Ligand SMILES: *[C@@H]1O[C@H](CO)[C@@H](O)[C@H](O)[C@H]1NC(C)=O
């Protein structure tokens with residue numbers, strides 16, 4: 001690719017022109033024979049567009065565009081969309097050899113050029129543009145920041161999450177200065193405790209957006225949550241979905257991540273379940289960010305009064321809401337204060353300099369900048385993240401200070417913060433702006449899965465690579481860069497280095513949404529009222545039906561040119577697929593659509609991404625095979641058991657996620673496949689499918705459910721072929737294996753114990769399900785590059801720990817066991833586990849001690865283990881003494897298994913842990929989770945929840961440590 005073009009590709013503000021330019025160039029390069037006579041036009045069009053693009057880029061750097069210039073920009077943009085659609089259509093026809101098309105195309109290109117030229121030639125506008133150009137050139141310094149070389153080189157570099165950031169979001173999520181308000185709030189909550197019949201107490205925290213209310217609430221929750229029998233932390237969006245809120249509370253208080261049947265419950269059933277469960281328990285519930293009092297009576301009704309000193313904490317920006325939730329105890333409204341200068345300064349320096357000091361020449365300017373932040377942590381972190389990505393010179397900082405405004409101007413802190421956020425946005429390189437704007441395609445208050453986001457960016461054409469990097473890698477770099485610039489926040493907790501999920505702060509989302517609408521980038525229905533000009537065509541459409549009553553239907557809108565369509569929740573007003581013609585991306589979540597909705601999907605020949613989640617259809621139409629551009633097919637929680645045979649015609653499919661779907665014949669033809677997740681192999685699967693699988697040279701990731709019974713007569717031929725298939729794949733690019741089997745129905749993975757020849761190249765190996773290896777397989781020792789292992793072994797003894805301890809690159813280890821080899825002590829020897837950072841050990845303190853020799857696990861930062869409340873002895877104390885040997889340990893997660901224990905035993909367990917920890921490990925952060933509380937011993941019939949131990953990768957509820965761990969261990973960076 002010529003370098004100038006590559007630059008253009010990464011630098012277009014709205015993500016329109018870049019794909020067009022790329023496609024025009026491809027057209028030229030391919031020298032289609034049928035292009036004779038059109039080539040010149042294409043060349044001319046490309047040149048014209050390139051010069052427009054250069055101008056658009058400059059315009060993108062100017063904050064307040066003149067109305068006319070804006071109009072001009074909009075016309076270019078809309079024209080570009082049309083040109084792209086047309087090229088795609090053209091290419092398809094050329095590939096299908098349609099001779100008539102050529103003549104039409106010639107006309108089309110000529111007309112496009114004409115339109116562009118007239119657009120450029122309108123004299124008034126042209127002179128305005130010249131003036132703007134002059135302005136831009138004057139601001140020479142400022143333009144240097146958008147240094148194209150910089151942009152190009154930074155995008156070819158892998159960006160990791162800034163190591164200073166976890167310190168902020170994480171271990172001490174105790175953003176500086178939060179201890180005082182936290183302790184004060186805890187006191188407020190405590191008042192009135194100890195009365196034998198103490199009523200529920202509601203405390204409201206009120207304050208501006210960006211003040212850190214959520215962080216404060218999380219802190220309080222983390223600090224005192226475990227003193228309650230059960231607890232929940234739930235975020236409410238501006239338009240609350242009552243069922244969703246109640247479901248979140250129910251999953252959180254019960255600690256059951258896949259509560260059976262929960263999706264089907266209506267409001268009343270959910271309330272009843274909650275009241276029944278909470279009846280005899282002391283609870284603590286945080287409701288974060290309430291916008292109106294409408295939802296409140298329902299929540300109050302579900303959280304029943306049982307006179308056990310329950311506590312409810314709410315946060316809101318609105319004083320009247322705060323008051324009405326506490327009513328009649330208005331004294332329980334806690335007004336959150338801005339950070340003091342000292343603390344704001346500390347936060348600022350910590351983000352930029354980490355442990356180092358602020359250089360003296362920057363002191364003055366930094367205090368000016370801080371004054372503008374008005375003590376709003378969001379403003380402080382945003383500006384600090386911006387500065388952290390720049391050279392630390394006084395010059396540079398002064399320019400930013402001047403941009404935010406004079407420090408002596410008296411402006412409200414909110415408007416200052418908006419300026420700061422706008423500055424952070426404007427400072428993003430163009431390619432990141434586009435990616436960031438795209439977050440407006442997700443509903444408010446949504447936990448966004450990283451992998452999905454990156455694949456959607458790819459489908460939209462926002463990501464380009466050169467120099468052999470994979471698109472995903474570049475996408476992950478962009479994602480990390482947005483985190484580093486504090487435009488998005490990692491959503492999984494603290495210890496999650498990989499940040500597999502993210503969130504957008506609602507103040508920032510407002511900014512993104514307003515920019516997106518201004519650029520006709522996205523149209524949103526459901527979130528808020530927005531207005532559109534009559535000439536606007538929807539290009540990207542988000543329909544958020546989760547709260548139906550308030551959602552307008554896009555009935556009068558022209559959807560034919562929309563390229564992305566994303567919808568959440570069900571509605572009768574769902575647009576039909578036949579309304580669309582140019583879709584590149586479809587994502588549908590939790591909708592009651594039926595099979596026929598997708599019947600003529602084949603018309604959408606440009607589709608690159610099709611994602612369905614919680615859509616209960618039973619089959620995809622045969623027309624799926626027409627989607628020749630499809631790269632991602634993601635089917636989660638659908639009723640689909642078999643894919644159409646035509647699926648194998650999808651030659652460009654890279655990513656196939658289809659849980660519960662059987663491995664199918666012809667998969668060997670899908671040469672582009674890189675990831676296949678959760679396909680089933682059972683005795684009715686032809687063995688040739690496995691053979692074919694072994695031919696996929698691009699395959700990197702395989703998730704498979706092994707359902708061939710050990711007793712079936714041809715079991716051996718299946719296992720032999722499978723083992724050979726993996727070994728063959730390993731010779732290509734294969735690195736990740738995730739395998740499950742159904743133990744209850746007589747299936748096992750015994751055949752993997754003697755795997756020969758071994759899959760030495762594996763980097764991740766994960767076992768799902770309850771199958772345990774009877775001993776550690778010999779091949780494990782040969783996985784010299786493995787970084788993540790999740791294995792079930794029974795029993796575990798010295799040998800297991802010795803072998804695993806020798807794997808040089810092992811960073812994350814989950815070891816599940818229920819049995820320790822008789823007479824063996826579990827010793828982690830001094831040279832063991834030199835790279836390990838995360839250790840999930842599903843063993844039980846009561847089974848015997850775990851001993852860490854000095855020097856073992858020098859990098860271990862996060863350690864998770866489980867205690868069974870029924871049988872905790874004095875063992876904890878010894879363990880904690882051992883943990884003191886671990887120099888990098890920062891965070892302990894303790895899961896308390898409550899099954900069969902009575903309330904007193906659970907309490908004693910906690911007390912024992914806390915007192916042991918206080919003595920020896922006071923510097924550590926410790927989080928407790930109580931699991932299976934619904935199966936505690938009590939007189940009622942305990943609900944036995946089938947499958948509550950299921951550890952599938954679906955759903956994003958953040959309810960317990962375990963779930964967080966699941967996310968950490970099950971979702972892989974590729
Ligand atoms: C949206 O518009 C309707 C009708 O104009 C109005 O009643 C409603 O309050 C508006 N909602 C928001 C969130 O602005």
Ligand SMILES: *[C@@H]1O[C@H](CO)[C@@H](O)[C@H](O)[C@H]1NC(C)=O
Pocket residue numbers: 668688691692695
């Ligand atoms: C795998 O590929 C080889 C070589 O390309 C071919 O000969 C063989 O038939 C393929 N096997 C299957 C099962 O498709």
Ligand SMILES: *[C@@H]1O[C@H](CO)[C@@H](O)[C@H](O)[C@H]1NC(C)=O
Pocket residue numbers: 760761762784785
């Ligand atoms: C481990 O990784 C290195 C570097 O990428 C590679 O050269 C080596 O072949 C790998 N070893 C195995 C067993 O795959």
